[in-house]
Amino acid sequence: MEQNGYSNERLDATFAALADPTRRAILARLASGEASVLELAEPFAMTQPAVSKHLKVLERAGLISRAIDAQRRPRRLEARPLRDAARWLERYRKFWEKSFERLDDLLEEMKAGEFKSGETHIKEKKHARGMREKGNRHE
């Protein structure tokens, strides 16, 4: 958690910021390069103040920052922490779901293979090693 500088409040703000489709679109736009408020307002057919409001939310969440350019004050995406977090999250959520689906298939195979607990007489095609050792480990 400290590694990517994510406090709990920050996470709250991040999720709130991401919940809005316009803000996600703004992030998508910024992903292809920094842009001024005016440039950001254009594709969304929004007033500048309306876009500024969204930008404020994104900025509070640490998802974007302002470049030091007094006139344009272009916004840029702060991708790294978010990308790290997003990778983790996505992985974790899907991990067990995908794994359990595979386990369903394995269990069917085990059931068909006259499996006996402890003695391990499962008929396996490719994974026949490590069975003896397993008996010892259980003791």
Added chain:
Amino acid sequence: MPVECEKKGIVMNKSADLKVEARGEREIVMTRTFNAPRELVFEAFTRPDLLKRWLYGPDDWSLPVCEVDLRVGGRYRYLWRCGKDGQEMGAGGVYREIVPSERIVATEKFDDPWYAGEAVISFAFTEQGGKTVLTQTLTYESREARDTVVKSGMEVGLGRSYDRLEEVLSHQ
């Protein structure tokens, strides 16, 4: 995100779906039903040769390192690898309690944790009519750590935002 339910030979009904919920201050509870007696499920959860066949999440990942010293005080160590980009993810811990076919309790720590402290993971296997209900409980050291994980996209819907965002970010 809805699970792909079309699986050959197996009816994936509602009861087979993974349920995830926060409980109390520090816990996340997952439940899942398997169409097999619990002796088999227990074996599949504790034998490295079997674990390597299913415990690796996305299809392009694998579990090349899987060490299990199945006794109280014994250690386990998992190392996952992505076949696409060689990325690795490791986790391990120590067994605290083992009741064959019924219950496993162990500590869990990822090499690269995204929450504070160490978690305790428990697997309880109960059998009902030839089916096994797995209750998997993760207990975190603090409410903050638990909430971080809960907010971390285990809730359906948030995952979708992240999917999209991930798409966006991958084009950077």
